[in-house]
Amino acid sequence: MQITIRPGDTAWYYSQLFQIPLILIETSNPDVNVATLTIGQSIEIPGFIINEYIVQTGDSYWSIANRYQIPLDSIEIVNPNINSQNLQAGQTILVPVRIQDLFVNDIDQYTYEKFIQDLTLLQQVYPFIQQRNIGNSVLGKDIIELQIGSGSKQVHMNGSFHANEWITTPVLMKFINEYVLALTNSTTIRGLPMLPFYQQTQLSIVPMVNPDGVDLVILGADAAGELQESVLEINNQNIDFSDWKANIRGVDLNNQYPALWDVEAERNPTSPQPRDFPGYAPLTEPEALAIAELTGDRDFSRVNALHTQGEVIFWGFEGLEPPESLTIVTEFERVSGYIPIQYVDSYAGYKDWFIQEYRRPGFTLELGQGTNPLPISQFDEIYEETLGILIANLYL
Numbered sequence: 001m002q003i004t005i006r007p008g009d010t011a012w013y014y015s016q017l018f019q020i021p022l023i024l025i026e027t028s029n030p031d032v033n034v035a036t037l038t039i040g041q042s043i044e045i046p047g048f049i050i051n052e053y054i055v056q057t058g059d060s061y062w063s064i065a066n067r068y069q070i071p072l073d074s075i076e077i078v079n080p081n082i083n084s085q086n087l088q089a090g091q092t093i094l095v096p097v098r099i100q101d102l103f104v105n106d107i108d109q110y111t112y113e114k115f116i117q118d119l120t121l122l123q124q125v126y127p128f129i130q131q132r133n134i135g136n137s138v139l140g141k142d143i144i145e146l147q148i149g150s151g152s153k154q155v156h157m158n159g160s161f162h163a164n165e166w167i168t169t170p171v172l173m174k175f176i177n178e179y180v181l182a183l184t185n186s187t188t189i190r191g192l193p194m195l196p197f198y199q200q201t202q203l204s205i206v207p208m209v210n211p212d213g214v215d216l217v218i219l220g221a222d223a224a225g226e227l228q229e230s231v232l233e234i235n236n237q238n239i240d241f242s243d244w245k246a247n248i249r250g251v252d253l254n255n256q257y258p259a260l261w262d263v264e265a266e267r268n269p270t271s272p273q274p275r276d277f278p279g280y281a282p283l284t285e286p287e288a289l290a291i292a293e294l295t296g297d298r299d300f301s302r303v304n305a306l307h308t309q310g311e312v313i314f315w316g317f318e319g320l321e322p323p324e325s326l327t328i329v330t331e332f333e334r335v336s337g338y339i340p341i342q343y344v345d346s347y348a349g350y351k352d353w354f355i356q357e358y359r360r361p362g363f364t365l366e367l368g369q370g371t372n373p374l375p376i377s378q379f380d381e382i383y384e385e386t387l388g389i390l391i392a393n394l395y396l
């Protein structure tokens, strides 16, 4: 919520009044110098929304504050033009309300539209989540990166490289929601306080790498727009796209990286397909390129690509992975029960390329077990298994 700065107020005072860590107020207001607030200027307080309240006979700020379990002065702040000594029944006043529930709930058939809706809500209430467009899909959808944290250790996560593995997107979105909720309410996740992690780590999350493909799997050929005929042809006129992994042009984005790409190209389809076609050359597709460029621009100490399925974690590439990779994957195994696999006869993936280029830890996490797309009934179980790994990424 936005409030207007009054004479004598400080960011520290707001932090105390609303019980929100000062660092979150600072990072929610990148354009405000919180050390020297200007009277009359607006400032964002994360973790709160403002509701309207209709004054009842006999109400006072004191009784309203009591009912809502909020400090008296917080009502004064959001009603700068109302005389609290002269409240009239039927009058509308504003009340700040602390958010204590998750926004990310509607996780079935998690289309690009649902993703954007959740993102918009999260962004409004938790403006310390930084959002950036890192590129556009073939059909022009934004490929969005979220950054959370003020620390120096940069850790990257992404989901939905593969279209019919879209369940990985709501896993990441729910995690983000739980994380920011715990931060603003100073609660723990699995017994761990989150604020120290926020101060150590900067998370970079791209929840939906392949938005065109996700919508194709969930919504069908209509979602392909001008490429409708082309996707039907690639899919042998089958209107069921649930086996589709590729982007909307029939290129497998996780076969697009220049890490033994030739080996992958040699043995895979040589034209667009629902899966496995690595493209006519590496990094021809905007979605794969956006992730490669993001990785080049940053200094990720580690990357995690979320896929389904198998309950395994791939963690090596041609012996180029550093010794630290084993330590990390061992912790991932401990907290999830997923089985580490060092090498697999598959190349040109994002984590392969990351390990090869940077000699830093890269992981492909295969969530859940079954046939893709995994049924949404598995979501809670998958989420619980994955949560341990996502949190381990904050403390490792």
Ligand SMILES: [Zn+2]
Binding pocket: 161, 162, 165, 254, 307, 308
């Ligand atoms: Zn996959």
